[in-house]
Amino acid sequence: MPQHDTNALPTAQKRGFFQTLEIDLRLLGMVGAFVILCIGFDFATGGRFLTPRNIFNLTIQTVSVAIMATGMVFVIVTRHIDLSVGALLATCSAIMAMTQTQFLPQVLGLGFDHALTPWITIVIGVIAGTAIGAFHGFLVGYLTIPAFIVTLGGLLVWRNVAWYMTSGKTIGPLDTTFQKFGGINGTLGASGSWIVGALATAAALFGLLNARRNKLKHGFAVKPLWAEYVLGGIAASAILGFVATLNAYDVPTRKLQRLFDARGEVMPEGFTQSYGIPISVLVLIAIAIGMTILARRTRLGRYIFATGGNPDAAELSGINTRLLTVKIFALMGALCAISAIVASARLTNHSNDIGTLDELRVIAAAVIGGTALAGGVGTIHGAILGALIMQSLQSGMAMVGVDAPLQNIVVGAVLVLAVLIDIIYRKRTGGA
Template identity: 70%
Template sequence: MTDSTHPTGATPTHANRTLFQSLELDMRLLGMIGALVLIAIGFSIATGGNFLTPRNIFNLTVQTVSVAIMATGMVFVIVTRNIDLSVGALLAVCSAVIAMVQTQVLPGYFGLELGSPWIAPLAVLSGLVVGTFIGAFNGLLIGYQAIPAFIVTLGGFLVWRYAGWFLTEGQTIAPLDGTFILLGGAEGTLGEFWSWVVGILASLAAVWGVYSARRNRIKHDFPTKPLWAEYTIGGLFVAAIMGFVAILNAYDVPRGKLRRIFEERGEVLPDGFTQGHGLPISVLILIVVAIVMTIVARKTRLGRYIFATGGNPDAAELSGINTRLLTVKIFAIMGFLCGLSAIVAQARLQAHTTDIGTLDELRVIAAAVIGGTALAGGAGTIYGAILGALIMQSLTSGMGMVGVDSPLQNIVVGAVLVFAVWIDIVYRRKTGDV
């Protein structure tokens, strides 16, 4: 068998292929990237170049994280033909628990004041446990009591937000622990050096992924891309990763903040000294979540069961998959990610507010659907959901920068959601993937 290991880097079967056919790129992914590029260029022109400044890109990535984290979980929920309308409310009640643990429970019952090394870990743990427990409870009602997911989570939409309201008595809770606040990304970053280290490691991992995929294809005698196509894809990955790190490092820490940092160390800020923010810790958390969720989706039995159930629930159950227990697991994962998003959102705001997470359920669902998750079930990607969240946040931030009123922003986002679903339906009809 002759494949792309031919000395010329391409076989006769590749000779007449187009560039896109040779690269074997996902056209839906290209469409999302193209839409994001057009949005960025459009708002950059409208704002006189301010949209694509390092400062705004830094803020945009930090603001995207909490919705993107939940969107990765929503992929699993929608793939199995369910829906979760309670994620914003679940985020709110987790945030309330986290805030009360920091400011009331640990100081009042255990004598741990803000600044104690135990505050942040215990607060984080409380949010994750509460989110996972509530998510599993939703899954029990849906999977074992056969209550439609729409009804269970619609009830949760009301119950959990106001449970959080009563827990905090409707008050904004602040200040929070300084170490905990670092998780929001606005204050906590890796700095320039460690950001470059993470960028280099991520680039090496991307190149290894391309090489490993090619090796597996050759091992199993599957067709492979020409070598130049592999190099091109690997180069694009590296360029995107290192370019992103370079942009974040280009956003300098304000001199006033640098001066305070040097004064706390008993030093004087040198003239002309600058320091970039680098990669926010919250973005690093999102990257870890994306990697873990992608591995779960593609490499584990749980992931295979999720997509098999979404493709044909009856056949999945007849084949021995415990679809009811699977539903509990999926909603428990969703709850865990809501707790994690609550940590990031609260740390970014540096306070628990009564309106935290408002309308996030719509943003999360929209991000997953814009990212290519089929509402009919059985299809969806983690990277697509994250790109969808970034597109949503780019639209919202860009409209805010050009002075568009909030009601009109919601109108545009709603229209974009409907348009994205229509495009997805047309695409699936043309490709036969229905």
């Protein structure tokens, strides 16, 4: 009889290249589509689309929708929908704008740019967003009003609540520290960005190593070492390449001159400064990590996906689906408030039309990212990639000179096509 080495490490059976790497083919297809989209627009714009400046702007423009898209994944996974996120963002933005320009100075006597102003403002905004979201969840979960109707009503109500709070006026400028969360006025610079990039790379490599160790510890098959090296190389290249691209975008000389003049200093000859990673991107990364852990490592996450897969079975197994609905919508409301911070800080003020049509962009980002409208299936990273694809599509068309109405037509067609492709994919893979 042939002898077998019983001490050999368990390895995956021989498979194709991408199967060996264990990369989701649907995710790979999205990444491929995104790359083709970027290359196509770069060619159409004469090389302007993939410049560090445009990538920086594209990044900070994506953050607000991407943050809300992570919450929309949970909403859609549980077979609900939220049409009010754009209006709720506007209300939270109005609340925070009025807090720092009216309430805090007049009631608490905190002057403009006081050290406590941005933090009190953020706390009030997040509490308000969470409370409104929980109210929506109560109407859906306990009063059994369809989420479509509740949030459609919320779209009309909260958009106009925001208008009445500000009398339809633009409120600003906002607190200087608060503005740093918008991206353009708050970045890490070159050195800080490289430090964050190095830490992120180390964390990604440690995650791959730790996952391999856990599989070996429990006797599961593992990828061959070359596959681990390839994945580690891809992760490191993506992270460090992103940092290098953002560091390549320098702050305009005139803006630097104004900063030096404001401090009463003389700007050195030939002085340059990189923008680096925007603070808003760090906020998105933190939320993405938190939401991924919530989805994969917590009881709440398991309950969410179990309820989306089969609501009746989930309720019979003891899951309080009504309370779960309240929690999901409350979380969605909190994320709308955080998005309001990023959006209003980027604009440096609260405007009456902030968040307009964001509900459609957020839903489209989640669906394009692979969240099934039938419930039970969805990923956080997919929703963020979907938001990036949506923003890239709109920004690219704007740079090419496509009219706004035609942009919306294209985005709508892409959304329908993405759902069709998703349906075909799930049928061919047995609903995986």
